[in-house]
Amino acid sequence: MQIITSIQDLRAWRKAAGVVAFVPTMGNLHDGHLALVTEAKKHAEKIVVSIFVNRLQFGQGEDFMSYPRTLDVDAEKLQAAGVDVLFAPNEMELYPHVSQHYNVEPPNIQNELCGVFRPGHFRGVATVVTKLFNIVKPDVACFGKKDYQQLAVIRGFVEDLNMDIKIVGVDTGRAADGLALSSRNGYLSEAERAQAPQLYQALTQMAAQIRSGRQDYAKLEQQAVKTLTEQAWVVDYVEVRNTHDLQVAHAGDAHVVIVAAARLGNTRLIDNLEIHLEG
Amino acid sequence: MQIITSIQDLRAWRKAAGVVAFVPTMGNLHDGHLALVTEAKKHAEKIVVSIFVNRLQFGQGEDFMSYPRTLDVDAEKLQAAGVDVLFAPNEMELYPHVSQHYNVEPPNIQNELCGVFRPGHFRGVATVVTKLFNIVKPDVACFGKKDYQQLAVIRGFVEDLNMDIKIVGVDTGRAADGLALSSRNGYLSEAERAQAPQLYQALTQMAAQIRSGRQDYAKLEQQAVKTLTEQAWVVDYVEVRNTHDLQVAHAGDAHVVIVAAARLGNTRLIDNLEIHLEG
Incomplete structure (x- = not known):
């Protein structure tokens, strides 16, 4: 090289x-x-x-x-x-x-x-x-x-x-516990690192509900923010968007992505999860 | 082709x-x-x-x-x-x-x-x-x-x-009378076309004064605007700038360009003239 x-x-x-x-x-x-x-x-x-x-x-x-x-x-x-x-x-x-x-x-x-x-x-x-x-x-x-x-x-x-x-x-590389690989993970304390997979868990829970048919995205977003906040995250956003243009997703959209950013202590982490719904 | x-x-x-x-x-x-x-x-x-x-x-x-x-x-x-x-x-x-x-x-x-x-x-x-x-x-x-x-x-x-x-x-192509070649010259009436070389004449007169040693650019600019205005042009600007970055030229700058834009009737014409002064 x-x-x-x-x-x-x-x-x-x-x-x-x-x-x-x-x-x-x-x-x-x-x-x-x-x-x-x-x-x-x-x-x-x-x-x-x-x-x-x-x-x-x-x-x-x-x-x-x-x-x-x-x-x-x-x-x-x-x-x-x-x-x-x-x-x-x-x-x-x-x-x-x-x-x-x-x-x-x-x-x-x-x-x-x-x-x-x-x-x-x-x-x-x-x-x-x-x-x-x-x-x-x-x-x-x-x-x-x-x-x-x-x-x-x-x-x-x-x-x-x-x-x-x-x-x-x-596709995003992940640790065994689901945390998205990121250079900024190195900023996390041991306790924060143990807690960090909660962000991806919140996305997977939300995705499961969307896949099961829920389309009240605003409410799902609020629930995810509430859950993470209770777990001591400072949430910048959790939102459902269209994969195509990242515009706000609406009920009926087939290809969406849950995007999220939240902070643990001084470290800001981001993650996302694509969902492709059947027509 | x-x-x-x-x-x-x-x-x-x-x-x-x-x-x-x-x-x-x-x-x-x-x-x-x-x-x-x-x-x-x-x-x-x-x-x-x-x-x-x-x-x-x-x-x-x-x-x-x-x-x-x-x-x-x-x-x-x-x-x-x-x-x-x-x-x-x-x-x-x-x-x-x-x-x-x-x-x-x-x-x-x-x-x-x-x-x-x-x-x-x-x-x-x-x-x-x-x-x-x-x-x-x-x-x-x-x-x-x-x-x-x-x-x-x-x-x-x-x-x-x-x-x-x-x-x-x-380098700018020019008609025999000095007018810079431009697609927009086609908008000029016959009378305007006859008058149009005045713009380049104003620049060449200004350039002669700069080459002879004048460095009071603001005053030269005002004179050129006055002359053109008296000839019934609506002048957008006549300015002396540096050739390198088109910032305002100052006394002592070696490479300057006079840039100008002015309107004859409904037609907006632009022209310019580079001047390279000896050090």
């Missing part, structure tokens, strides 16, 4: 690389990321993984400075996984003028769900992913469904700006 | 095309456009010209509906000029959802100069050119310096979003 840090070197490598699949990450890799690599290998001969902790997508008071940076361990994992290139640019390489002047601006979905709590986050994601796409020029790019709203935004701008890239969503 | 109207067909052609230079236009081609084609041929074996009147960059009350559409004549000119592909998508091909949800958002320069008078214009330009770039995937793209602010915006997002495309600015 080559480790490339400059855009110029990456472009030089790209010229002779053929079909490329790309997995953008912020590093601190876990099995969820490695599942993205496994998926990527089904689509291309050459695999590029990027590691870049993107300042643009962190808000005031968020964990940009403390976000875990574990490049050496990450590189070993990617080498073992058969990745061809680890692209690890530094801040100056991607933001040479410090400020990013031109941005990819998502529509109002960026201000809903996680966007309510993280203003500017999805603009920052859309912009850095566009930059990385323009550098790596992948044929295929793989993203986890764990960041469901992020995946929707990426699918959105790829289609709307006519990028010639196939976007593949990959 | 092939005329291609679908994105899918363009992509299929592109795969085997090698190095491509691209000239995006809104059609109604004049010698200024053909100079772009001539320049493009210096940079690549294959030349793509697009013709698309982009609704996104027209504001309320502007001339989107009446903008001249002359595809057959344009195609003849491009064929004669040795263009390989004319890409002429229709509205549904570029905006299948009618609305464009994701946009390339320029920084505050979009709200200055022409942006004051055409809100949303440069967002529309940046977004459609990004879409066309993602479809055509050119190695080089040529734009006229006549639309100087547009060229600055395009250079800006190409650099800032890491697009791997060389942007070439081409």
Whole structure:
């Protein structure tokens, strides 16, 4: 595996690389990321993984400075996984003028769900992913469904700006107790970690009720918030949305997703669960 | 010359095309456009010209509906000029959802100069050119310096979003009397056409004074506005700016451009003149 840090070197490598699949990450890799690599290998001969902790997508008071940076361990994992290139640019390489002047601006979905709590986050994601796409020029790019709203935004701008890239969503990796794999799980205390699967449990209980025919989504959402709050979570949201465009789901919609974000102590966790109902 | 109207067909052609230079236009081609084609041929074996009147960059009350559409004549000119592909998508091909949800958002320069008078214009330009770039995937793209602010915006997002495309600015084509070539010149009455070179004359007079050492740009701007107003123009702006970033020029700046926009009757004309001072 080559480790490339400059855009110029990456472009030089790209010229002779053929079909490329790309997995953008912020590093601190876990099995969820490695599942993205496994998926990527089904689509291309050459695999590029990027590691870049993107300042643009962190808000005031968020964990940009403390976000875990574990490049050496990450590189070993990617080498073992058969990745061809680890692209690890530094801040100056991607933001040479410090400020990013031109941005990819998502529509109002960026201000809903996680966007309510993280203003500017999805603009920052859309912009850095566009930059990385323009550098790596992948044929295929793989993203986890764990960041469901992020995946929707990426699918959105790829289609709307006519990028010639196939976007593949990959199922969320989970611990044995159901907790969605996330770099931020490392922030949890032992007690919080033991409690953390409650979030996915709330989603599965809600999904069981929807599958059994309930369509009073607002009431189910309120019940899930109440349950989690009683378990000492601070809930940002639990909502039923359409899988297609992430708009609010209505009774009768066939393909919905329960999306949720909630905090345990100082750690904010997100999760979601897709439900495909019979017509 | 092939005329291609679908994105899918363009992509299929592109795969085997090698190095491509691209000239995006809104059609109604004049010698200024053909100079772009001539320049493009210096940079690549294959030349793509697009013709698309982009609704996104027209504001309320502007001339989107009446903008001249002359595809057959344009195609003849491009064929004669040795263009390989004319890409002429229709509205549904570029905006299948009618609305464009994701946009390339320029920084505050979009709200200055022409942006004051055409809100949303440069967002529309940046977004459609990004879409066309993602479809055509050119190695080089040529734009006229006549639309100087547009060229600055395009250079800006190409650099800032890491697009791997060389942007070439081409000197403004002019009629024998100095009037900058523009599709909108066709809106002028005979009397207006006779008067129209006054705009460029005002710029050349201002430039002569700057070259002779005057650096009181604000005063020169006021004089030019006064002169044009007395000649019955409605002046939107005459300003001296830096060539590099189009910020306001100051005494001592070596590379400046006088940019101007003014209306004769119902027709809005723009022009500019670069000045490179000795250090």
